Amino acid sequence: MVTTEALPSSKIQANEHALSDVFNAKFNFSIPDYQRPYSWGQEQAAELLSDIQDAAERSPEEPYFLGSIVLVKTAGSADADVIDGQQRLTTLTILFAMIRELTIDPELRGNLQSLIVELGNKALGLAPKPRLTIRSRDSEVFNKYIQSQGSAPEIQSLDLEGLATDSQKAVIGNARYFLTELTKMTEDERLDLIRHLLRKTFLVVVATADLSSAHRIFSVMNARGMDLTPADMFKAEIIGKIDDSSKEKYAKKWEDAEEQLGRQGFADVFLYVRMVIAKIRGHRELLLEFKEQVLSPHLKDHSADHFVDHVLLPYASAYSQVRDANFSATHGADEINAWLTRLAQLDNNDWVPPAIWALKEHGDDPTWLGQFFARLERLAASMLIRRVYTTPRAQRYVELLKQLGNGDGLESAAFELDEAERSETRLALDGPLYQNKRVVKYVLLRLDETLTQSSGVTYAHKYISVEHVLPQNPKEDSQWRQDFTDDERTIWTHRVGNLLLLNRVKNSEASNRDFTHKKQGYFTGKNGVTNYALTTQVVQQEAWTTEVLENSQTDRMKMLVKLWELGSVHSS
16 A cells, blocks of 8 residues: 555555545645646546446456556655546546446445545535546546536537647546446446445555656556567567477577567567467456467477477467568469558557457468458447447457357457447448548548459548538638538538548648639649549539538448448438
8 A cells, every 4th residue: 555654765666556545635646737638538537437347247346457657755744746547547436437427326436536536624624625636727628517507408519629728628528438328327327336446446646756667667667679578588488398409490580570570569469368268358467368368278288399489470470471562372362451441540449359360260261361351341340330349349259259169250250340340330431530530541442442343442642631622610701601602501511422532631721612613622632643542533523512422422322231231321
């Protein structure tokens, strides 16, 4: 336990604390203004809640660790500047507050509020004090809507665009998300959740009284390629189990693979191999799970050399092909590498374990691999477009790995999209696609590639930006406001039929010009040539009207539905 009794500047303490021991009078957290803003979005908030719920359901009595926080904390004081851990502490505070907002039990409501605000003492003239003070620019919003009771109705009706900072928008957005998810639970289920949070959920608190020491700790804990990785520790154990006459040979094999992938890339292989072999999502440190789930049989059977030759090196080679899109074969290599290049444009790497499994098990069959990656990309694209969060996304790939391991191959049911998933994908594609920055560029690149009718198109431009034809903010006297009503602009501006790709940095002034000026200069490069089929389609139009835009939307939706086999455009 971190105490306030003796914490000299030369002393560093690191101990695990249940959340009930973190959100109390022992700590008075402050986020220094020099720290970056609160930035966790709905995906991170969803992952946090899902992971805690999974832990509570899977092993109600087993501790669940949320990682570490680094504090500057002086002796004899509860005051603690947060050097690392702002995102978790802030999000947990929001979660506590939203459970508080929904409970019908006055006693529980008071208990929850005491986690968020230290109660005052009227007799001593002490005012209530927040347990967490965030950056001054955002503290007023945080205090009003999170740390104060009775805020739920205002949170739901608040105009996010009226908030001053992205941090404030993130706070309110996550509060709304928690309200939505917690409302699906009963009062008893929410009580069980808060009890698991306070009793069985832990943080490792690292504290020092010296700011420079705290930053050194933070740097060491977050350094890439400097501190020991689990791979280093596995190497010592595995090579140590190999016969003395072969140790040097296997150490060289190991080091050659690490040199090929780089230190971090090689460390990533162990994460992916754990998922391929264990076929469950990771819940604890890799150091523990990999040894239990992957290494133990080889160490017990004295087959460490077999692990290197038949597990580690083949998967390291497969990961190299995935990461660098450098699959080679006598035929079909270009197609496979095109699929790998597409998948690499996704905003997550959860698809990598099935991919390296396929390359390891079927690397000699490019025809089979082509069909496999087409199915994998369809599944991955649909989950991207539907914004499936980390936990259910990982679970889908786990299920796929199980089915692949059972021999289902290309017929694995986890590849398939049911009607609800196809419908949800169509609806997302037909909506204001531009507003989801993680999705829109991927969709447009796939659409552009489809228009070229070539499977080997690459987009090696320094910049690739997404631009509107009908602009977001046309000037009051522009032709756009004559050709489109405000309602029409609201309907059409952000949809796929109104978007194109440019290989240049955006120019706000140019993007608001009338159509003729935009297509003659802004939408074309040297000699009036565009680099994208989507852009060529637009430039060929004489005018950009509601009729043209509607036709563009219909045509593009038909192409996307056909590309990913989503059923019918009109069946949503």
